[in-house]
Amino acid sequence: MTQPTRKPVLFVLTSYSDVAHNISGFYFSELVHPLHVLEQAGIPGVFASIQGGLPPVYGVDLDDDVNARYWNDDAFQQRLSHTLKLSDTRSDDYSAVLFVGGHGTMWDFPDCPDVQRLIRDLYEADKPVAAVCHGPAALVNATLSDGRYLVDGKRVAAFTDAEEHAVKLAEVVPFLLETTLKKRGALHQAVGEWQPLTLVDGNLITGQNPQSATGVGEALRNKLNG
Secondary structure: OOOOOOEEEEEEEEOOOOHHHHHEEEHHHHHHHHHHHHHOOOEEEEEEOOOOHHHHHHHHOOOOHHHHHHHHHHHHHHHHOOEHHHHHHHHHHHHHHEEEOOHHHHHHOOOHHHHHHHHHHHHHOOOOOOOOHHHHHHHHEOOOOOOOOOOOOOEEOOOOOOHHHHHHOOOOOOHHHHHHHOOOOEEEHHHHHHOOOEEEEOOOOEEEOHHHHHHHHHHHHHHHOO
């Protein structure tokens, strides 16, 4: 019997570029480490970005085997160069969404209506919503149909204020992610700087930092595989 085609996971990337501060775009390992976990499990991924096309990227450490494998793969680079424009995506086409981190997300994720639409539609359809590092910037203004913030009362991990100060960007980003999530009612949890932490609260999956990217991918894989 032919197996039904699995709906892919939508990976959402920032399009924000800030060359002056060298923090343009998404953080590479936070895309490819979860992608690798899911692809190994036969779960496909589709890339979208706020503006579509080639999103800005940083943190490409080619001493990391997973990073190097994808970075040097022509087919992957073609996919990355032709991301869907987020406004052209339909929630029904995907099994889950994963908001990839990187400092750029702090500027174009929070107030993007398509980010908020996808989160609400997928979450209310009982599908997983995942985010890693600065990716939870997508969650700070996300509300459900009843007007409540999605993160209100939920256990959430995200790039901490301490980590933001450690990288000397606390005065550059438009807001502090940990502080803002707490203001929205999130039960923010954290471990030490640069230590991995992945939290699963129902269909909400979040990770603290780049070191948590694989764990977020594993948690999403496990959720999709039941």
